[in-house]
Amino acid sequence: MGKNKLERFEENLTFPNLFQVSYEFLQQNTFPLKGKWNSDFFKNNNPIVLELGCGKGEYTVNLAKKYPNKNFIGIDIKGARLWRGCKTSNEDKMGNVAFIRTRIQLIENFFAADEVSEIWITFPDPQLKKPNKRLTCERFLSYYKKIAKNNSIVHLKTDSYELYDYTINEVIAEGKYPVVFHTDDLYASDFYDDVKDVRTFYEQMFLDMGKKITYIQFKLQQ
Numbered sequence: 001m002g003k004n005k006l007e008r009f010e011e012n013l014t015f016p017n018l019f020q021v022s023y024e025f026l027q028q029n030t031f032p033l034k035g036k037w038n039s040d041f042f043k044n045n046n047p048i049v050l051e052l053g054c055g056k057g058e059y060t061v062n063l064a065k066k067y068p069n070k071n072f073i074g075i076d077i078k079g080a081r082l083w084r085g086c087k088t089s090n091e092d093k094m095g096n097v098a099f100i101r102t103r104i105q106l107i108e109n110f111f112a113a114d115e116v117s118e119i120w121i122t123f124p125d126p127q128l129k130k131p132n133k134r135l136t137c138e139r140f141l142s143y144y145k146k147i148a149k150n151n152s153i154v155h156l157k158t159d160s161y162e163l164y165d166y167t168i169n170e171v172i173a174e175g176k177y178p179v180v181f182h183t184d185d186l187y188a189s190d191f192y193d194d195v196k197d198v199r200t201f202y203e204q205m206f207l208d209m210g211k212k213i214t215y216i217q218f219k220l221q222q
């Protein structure tokens with residue numbers, strides 16, 4: 001039987017690559033690894049890739065295995081889900097993986113300007129009634145721009161046609177954020193790269209329901 005939530009929270013405290021600090025801590029202190037992830041934690045100069053709303057962290061863990069010369073950090077507010085990625089990355093002794101339990105709105109407390117090179121957004125809640133909470137709305141993109149290098153790639157993989165359509169036609173329209181590729185039916189498209197290599201927990205549920213998966217790759221420009 002799987003571990004229950006409390007057991008996972010307990011074990012989360014033992015993972016050296018999981019960071020969880022309170023909002024109050026962030027109000028009064030600078031997060032110790034802000035601007036220092038590579039020098040003080042990963043101990044290399046490799047690019048840092050984020051997975052936002054990572055849940056169990058499938059992209060974080062699987063891409064980290066595929067790309068040992070990149071560093072991957074998964075971010076989610078739910079500790080019981082993060083436990084899965086933490087457990088696997090520790091069991092497999094993966095030095096290029098970390099997780100942060102926090103709200104994505106607080107991301108600039110954890111990273112300095114230009115510290116991040118690429119961002120994956122995997123099956124976020126589409127927030128159909130609250131556009132201001134969508135992970136691709138201008139408010140969230142402005143958080144990402146504060147920490148990402150100019151021209152960093154953002155990947156949005158979602159089952160929500162509404163979120164796909166909103167992102168393409170309302171947010172990144174008019175060339176403000178150049179689109180590299182987009183499709184409203186990923187698995188029917190010829191496009192092939194990491195986006196087809198990993199299926200997340202939610203993705204598999206949506207595929208089992210017969211839903212199409214959409215994908216947008218665009219650039220964050222300052």
Ligand SMILES: C[S@@+](CC[C@H](N)C(=O)[O-])C[C@H]1O[C@@H](n2cnc3c(N)ncnc32)[C@H](O)[C@@H]1O
Binds near residue numbers: 055075077081122124
């Ligand atoms: C639908 S789940 C997808 C999880 C995973 N990416 C997957 O595909 O299986 C959305 C995830 O985003 C997280 N999330 C939503 N809003 C968030 C926020 N503002 N900050 C941090 N995590 C958030 C939720 O906790 C949840 O794990």
